[in-house]
Amino acid sequence: MSASSLPASLPFGTLVACLRLARTEQVGPRQWHRLMGLYKTPEAALEALCATRRRPTGRGGKTLTPAPEADILREIEATLAIGGRFLTLLDAGYPAPLRHVPDAPVVLSALGDTACLHKAAIGIVGARNASAAGLRLAESLSTELAEAGLVVVSGLARGIDTAAHRGALHRRGLTVAAIAGGLDRPYPPENAALQARIAEQGAIITEAPLGTAPLGRHFPRRNRLIAGLALGCVVVEAAPHSGTLITARMACDYGRELFAVPGSPLDPRCRGSNDLIRNGAVLTESAADILPHINSLRAGLPPVWEDALPLLSRRLATPPPAPQLSTTALPAGQQVSDAGTATTEPECCATPSAHPARPAAPPPRTPTHPDPASEARGNVPQDILDLLSFTPIAVDDLIRRCQFSASAVLIALTELELSGRIITTVGGHVALAGGQAETRG
Incomplete structure (x- = not known):
């Protein structure tokens, strides 16, 4: 069945039947398609399951018991109350790309x-x-x-x-x-x-x-x-x-x-x-x-x-602008910083394929408000290590992505540098020292 032949929205009774089947234990996408192949409509499939609910029909000999209608009606009411809606495989509005995967969900709840x-x-x-x-x-x-x-x-x-x-x-x-x-x-x-x-x-x-x-x-x-x-x-x-x-x-x-x-x-x-x-x-x-x-x-x-890609053809047809940099080669071990100045790259990051290329300046963001309580509870140096990698990053950018105050971050960076766990490069960038790839969770 093509998407163009599907209704824009289902009759309420059909929606209830779809949800009852989708909320039934052991009725996943593949079982749904088998039921539709046998009974053609959700209402007929639901009626058949209810009529044979005393017989084992699911995996492991378990009985397929459809979800109670009262529970589904409450779910529908509550979802609509928060501005949500339902999209089923029988709706024309079901996401087109998702419809064609073999295990597409029978019902989606959506907001927006x-x-x-x-x-x-x-x-x-x-x-x-x-x-x-x-x-x-x-x-x-x-x-x-x-x-x-x-x-x-x-x-x-x-x-x-x-x-x-x-x-x-x-x-x-x-x-x-x-x-x-x-x-x-x-x-x-x-x-x-x-x-x-x-x-x-x-x-x-x-x-x-x-x-x-x-x-x-x-x-x-x-x-x-x-x-x-x-x-x-x-x-x-x-x-x-x-x-x-x-x-x-x-x-x-x-x-x-x-x-x-x-x-x-x-x-x-x-x-x-x-x-x-x-x-x-x-x-x-x-x-x-x-x-x-x-x-x-x-x-x-x-x-x-x-x-829906009005900008894409223009974007593909326009070659990227040449970088406004001097054609003079940089010395080995140096790269261009975000400000256009040469900065010394740590030895472990000198190979271009060893780390992501530094992207263009990110969109401006409102700095996160420092949380003194978090500083008191947390291990600031370890949290800083979790954010660092072997790719140097500006200290100011690091501070914006932390929940700690600038002073707490600077103190932690000093401790970490003294202990040899991070390095500081020219231009105020920091990175993990060689072999200090520490992560948690």
């Missing part, structure tokens, strides 16, 4: 402008305990993609996901957050305001009903939403065996293009993403590495995409 779910999108995912350099690159990359007319899709997690959403919102671009819990359960809690802003400028989607706490077992399902909605997926920092690599694998399974940002081989946060490049992912340092692939990616998908 669902029209952006039909536009060409790129996923950006990465480490929760990301370095400050990784956060900066993810944010600037997301801004560039949004300016090119693409929707940025991510998972609203700490670290790279948060930076990706903020980068898209900076230019009032569109971004979609796929979450693991219910629409009323922002996670992590500190991203509640960001989730509300995304709902205003983009969309929030989830497979989970209202009230669902985001548990560990829910995140792989969230990951498939990211992989299925996007034309391709960009990985910025990923440790081996991380959840980020699950999303990357799903993107490959769905026939999407995989992009990865290179990082230092000494940083455990970059080993997974470096391995993706080793195995064929497109090495990505800026949006210029992604945009040339967009048209071919769109051509390989069913013709259901809305042509």
Whole structure:
């Protein structure tokens, strides 16, 4: 059945039947398609399950018991009360790219402008305990993609996901957050305001009903939403065996293009993403590495995409401006800083492929207000180490990304430099010293 032959919205009784089936234990996407093949409509499938509920019909001989209608009616009422809506596989409004993956969710709960779910999108995912350099690159990359007319899709997690959403919102671009819990359960809690802003400028989607706490077992399902909605997926920092690599694998399974940002081989946060490049992912340092692939990616998908890239053809046709730098070669071990001045690069970072290229200056952000209570409770030097990588970053930028005061950060940096765990480069940049790739969680 093509999307054009589907109704714009379902009759209320059909929606209730869809939700009852979707909330039935052991009725996943594949079981749903089997039921539709047998009974043709959700109402008929539900009636059959109710008539044979005493017989074992699920995996392991378990009885399939449809969700109570009263529970579904309460869920519908509560979802509509917060401005949400439902999108089912039987709706024309179901996200076009996601519809064509084999395990597409039967029902999605959505908040915000669902029209952006039909536009060409790129996923950006990465480490929760990301370095400050990784956060900066993810944010600037997301801004560039949004300016090119693409929707940025991510998972609203700490670290790279948060930076990706903020980068898209900076230019009032569109971004979609796929979450693991219910629409009323922002996670992590500190991203509640960001989730509300995304709902205003983009969309929030989830497979989970209202009230669902985001548990560990829910995140792989969230990951498939990211992989299925996007034309391709960009990985910025990923440790081996991380959840980020699950999303990357799903993107490959769905026939999407995989992009990865290179990082230092000494940083455990970059080993997974470096391995993706080793195995064929497109090495990505800026949006210029992604945009040339967009048209071919769109051509390989069913013709259901809305042509919503007014800026893309212009962006691809215009070569990037030449950098306004002297043609005189820099001495070995030096590179150009954000201000255009030469800075000494630490020896362990002298190889260009060993770390992400320094991106253009990130969009201006309001500095985070220092939290004295956090400084009193936390281990400031260790928290600073978690943000640092082998790629030098300006101290001012580091302070903006911390919840600590400037004085606390400077004191911690002094302690870390004296202990040999970080190095300071010319121009006020700091980086991990060789062999100090310490991360947590």
